[in-house]
Amino acid sequence: MAPDIGVEGEHDDIVYPSAIPFVLVHLACFGAIWSGITWQAIAICVTLYWLRIFAIGAGYHRYFSHRAYSTSRVFQFILAFLSQSTAQKSVLWWAAKHRHHHLHSDTEHDVHSPRHTGFLYSHVGWVFARRHDTYDPSKVADLARYPELRWLHKFELLPAIILALLCFLAAGWPGLIVGFFWSTVLVYHATFCINSLAHVSGSKRYVTGDDSRNNWLLAVFTMGEGWHNNHHAFQSSVRQGFKWWEIDPTYYILRALSWTGLVWGLRSPPEQVLRNEQRLGGAVINRAAEQLVAHFNSERIALVIASALHGPELSALRESLTRAHDRTTEVLGSLHLPHMPSREELSAKAKAMFARTKSLEEIVDRAYELLLASVGTRLAASD
Template sequence: MYPSVIPFLLIHLGCVAAIWSGVTWQAIAVGVGLYWLRRFAIGAGYHRYFSHRAYATSRLFQFILAFLAQCTAQKSVLWWAAKHRHHHLQSDTSQDVHSPRQRGFVYSHVGWIFARQHDGTDLLKVADLASYPELIWLHKLELAPAILTAVVCALIAGWSGLVVGFLWSTVVLYHATFCINSLAHVHGRKRYVTGDDSRNNWLLALFTMGEGWHNNHHAYQSSVRQGFRWWELDPTFYILTILSWLGIVWDLKAPPAQVLRNEHRLGSRVIKRAAEQLAGRFNPERIALAISASAQSSELSALRDALGRLQHRADLLWNLRLPDMPTREQFLTEARDMFAKTISLDDIVDRAYELLLESVGSLLGAPAPWAMAEAKSV
């Protein structure tokens, strides 16, 4: 674990100092205002602008967003955006930095931040941002905005302003943000097939100014609007809309009508990940054992050759009659139970069948399709 876990814990323990500093109304007002201001900076800045470029703005307002976001003590703008972009590329796979499915809830919520392998910043992932000297400066002095904010809170409301106004609001802000990484991949509803566990959670949306519509976001990442339905409250989007009227931001990106109606065709990466989940519902070892037990040695050899020759040809794959192999209807039933409505369901089912047959073939000793292709190319 990275040593910065110690100051993180000290910030939490520092909240107890309210016993001595007292809790004043002035400090509470500072804390509430600071929470919502910085919450907007995280959602509109770190997330929708720096990570996804969901809108355009001036260099000055870009810096203001980055500064306010770093007042949260959630590391630098470059680190945050780089990790988030990587998350979307590898969401809920073994390469994801904070997947509850892979490493458990606590690690996805907070533990990953302090793992040494995640301390560095992959500047190649944020090359568009790293070209700005002022953002590099903020990156190098990542805690300076938070420290300055703490000092201002103390000047406004004394020790209570520091403890209640700054520390309390910072801790609440920490866990509101972290819940999107953890809870929004565990609890909620899925409207879209995204190839991962992202979910829409209305309660998180209330505390995070619209960030809780996480499944919507994963369905169309570059949208400035994350509450796709009129009843899905998204205050961050509303404020950005007002700022666009004032000319402070512009080119707000919106999801296509097909996405809003859930009628879009899924990309190959999403289909592959969904197919892997579907294929995982079936047991290739049991199927391979059933085939081995029922087939003669000559039949088994012929079957191995056939499995090796079939390369992503679902029309032929479905015509194979293998013992204990689930039918297409069984795959479709399982898929409808697992996934939200999508016009790409047949593609997911066909790919899942191919993946299952590849697993069965490898257990039977048949060459995998990609191995056959490589052999032919040589």
């Protein structure tokens, strides 16, 4: 289902009352003016930031969402508990939404696409939408079979509350305000930047059919999650920094933990992917083809063709297209119509748009079919 967006692009499905706790967490950070800032509180803040960023990347993302490695049931619960201490809803909710995101990345069905819903909504607004209060249980049936994870889902804020109390007991009000609330807000926005900024700013090594990008600065602050285009190219990889210079501390820690036997079965991208020599799947080819066609205005092309043809010629073309029904692409492809972009023009545009891929010709072929079909439909329907 597409996002509920008003006629002028205003999102009308935001549940503003549910955003109140989120706003209060941000406002609580100003409590440091009265509580003061101690070195102990700063140390807690820094420690909790990195610990919980690791929990998001290694837990919520690479393990629960993508099953990029295996672990014991005990450590699975620890990862889930640490992840939920970030107050980013439950592990079941988070994984279900993220799996949905990958199925529909940067399409109108994506839950947080800057392309379709705007930067601010993709960054944080979508979390407070009515239709995102719940999740699709079928997407996380593998996780929901564990009663302890269902229990955490039922009491999703309990880990965060326990952590906040521990911070208060350890360092008083500065420990709570600076140690807990400051680190929580920082973790919020570092995580949210992957949904928003990593689909807007950065480089693209792979054709993924979406706007995912590699952003080295985000990789620094998220312990490797910023290599987002890499991740979308091979989602089940525990390693997201594919090149030696692409720092990925989350992967390094998980690799070290594998030496102890705490985790195992770490999945890595095949050599073909690392060399960018893999063939793309049909879904990615279709999405990339749609992106390519979007750069050609089929309505304008149809109008120009119609105005360039004489009356009898245009009538004959429309009659042929009407008789062709679902074979309009064959009809148009067999003709040499004025102002119809050639396949070579689409190929040149594709080479300028996309990263290197062995499937470029397949993308161009599909895009040419889509363009012919769109122009043919408009010509057949025109007066």
